[in-house]
Amino acid sequence: MATTRVSDLETPSVLIDLDKMERNIATMQARCDELGINFRPHIKTHKIPDIARRQIEAGAVGIACQKVSEAEVFVDAGFRDIQIPYNIVGERKTRRLAALAQRADVTVTVDSQAVVDGIADAAQEAGVTISMMVELVSLGERTGTTPAAALELARHIEATDNLRFAGLMIYPSDAAIRPRLQETLALLADAGIAAETVSGGGSGASRDAHMIPELTELRVGTSIFWDWNCVTADYTSFDKCAMRVLATVVSANEPGRVILDSGSKAIHSETNNGQYGYIIEYPDARLHKVNEEHGYVDCSACPNPPKVGEIVHIIPVHTCVVTNLHNQLYGVRGDTIEESWDVAARGMVW
């Protein structure tokens, strides 16, 4: 039996409100257009070529993927401008990257000479050119390097066969990072090295982008669906959150406690203020604990707690990690399922 109505779906299922998603795509593109910069959606949030295609049709210049194996899925689906803002390390991975560069324009980021040299070996072996941005370390202190080291890396990339220096990358591109970016751009300019692209990113990046006029593009993933974390950070509001996880109450034997059929396998185990999701129908409930297949809801503050069999809609804490748990997302308008998408790049860890 083909399922065409939301009310026919089993739980847990992940719904994408198409009206909200389409509005979110248009809003982010309009923001970048207004700033005069490129928009490059990060596909990690949806992992679905058909959705990326809608972002491109709305004006995006290309896509960002976080892994070579994710990029392969999108190149297979016809995408040709691929950025992987990640240090690609290890011979098998760099060879796959080089093979990908035979089929698409591929840009990666690097933060050390070891990473540059590994990719250069594979590019030379395959006879392809790979573009490289140097990542500046941000306030998040994850990957990335200092302005002085960035200059050295840019010089090294320019001096290496089969590599092309493409510019600078930063994540997250908070306004506070601008001085570091300016310092690096000045060093590059003094050395006569052009930074064609200055790529910023992160969920809050579009809000801050006008404060970093050096940026030439934005990479954002979450803005297509938004989530509870983004509401809490004041990047958006609940009415713009396009993803909901449908869940069923499976146990309600104690006053104040109900158990959902959706635990960490369905809504993940990241938390927002000690909660695992926001239950739309019961704003006073607290989804305060999960096991793999159980969500524990404290309903003691709810005037009319749900009963066994009742279905609720959960806005997830973090959409990207929820997408990665599911084989399908359903694009819906009201009770009608218009799209049943395979999450084609789900579980692509390589």
Next chain:
Amino acid sequence: MATTRVSDLETPSVLIDLDKMERNIATMQARCDELGINFRPHIKTHKIPDIARRQIEAGAVGIACQKVSEAEVFVDAGFRDIQIPYNIVGERKTRRLAALAQRADVTVTVDSQAVVDGIADAAQEAGVTISMMVELVSLGERTGTTPAAALELARHIEATDNLRFAGLMIYPSDAAIRPRLQETLALLADAGIAAETVSGGGSGASRDAHMIPELTELRVGTSIFWDWNCVTADYTSFDKCAMRVLATVVSANEPGRVILDSGSKAIHSETNNGQYGYIIEYPDARLHKVNEEHGYVDCSACPNPPKVGEIVHIIPVHTCVVTNLHNQLYGVRGDTIEESWDVAARGMVW
């Protein structure tokens, strides 16, 4: 190129040490044999029919699955004694359950009349008999019901066509729960209702099982691989942990900080004492933060921190949730890959 050596694998990859796994299978079966009770492995830890088959060959009576969709994978693979210790709620699910009962012996658990009645409708429609255990609520206060309500449910099940009362279930079956179990069994005996099965479960269940002589079977998942949580709980030791996630250092620009290519998509985001995994080669390191594709390691206490390109082995905090993130597990002895298993029941949320 076929990969037959661990050193040819990309990272992150999940290795299962076959010697350890085989010893873990034998040890748990021997423990149950010694107690004179049945062992029923929970497949949620591995989600792989071939591994469950090894557990059956070692003496297990059948398997436990947490979802109907997981059970379907195992029935398709030839398993015929399936327990689903879960409240199955919703018409589509109960119909799938009834269809499954046409192909295998299926036992579920219930904790309310609403759940019993939903399953009864589907069983009657399909003309099958479904066995039901009543779940007693444990100290974990998740699903389950009280002794008095359990008696009423048992009576209701016995009085309903196409259902068979099979006994009692409890999770976790800590020794402290014995008085509740005894009280319920006495109520059932007084009512002339036989509880053929008394099913206990949980990672620590085998350790406590001799203190609950009423148990007739144990359901345990994690004992096949063990994990850091189980080491911390003193159920096992690191040398018995069979699962390791291979990860590569991709950035090491700051003294005391290295970044791995394995984040919440590879090792999950459950924590043990604020850490996301135990790095075997660097016992003084702290894997203290993850993003989806990055693991943050504080190496400030390590005499010789790892460098970019170095591969490390991580014992996960919780094996079951790691299995659910990956498409393959690799069974290895030393550097030889003997098995490449598809995680057949991965992502089965229905």
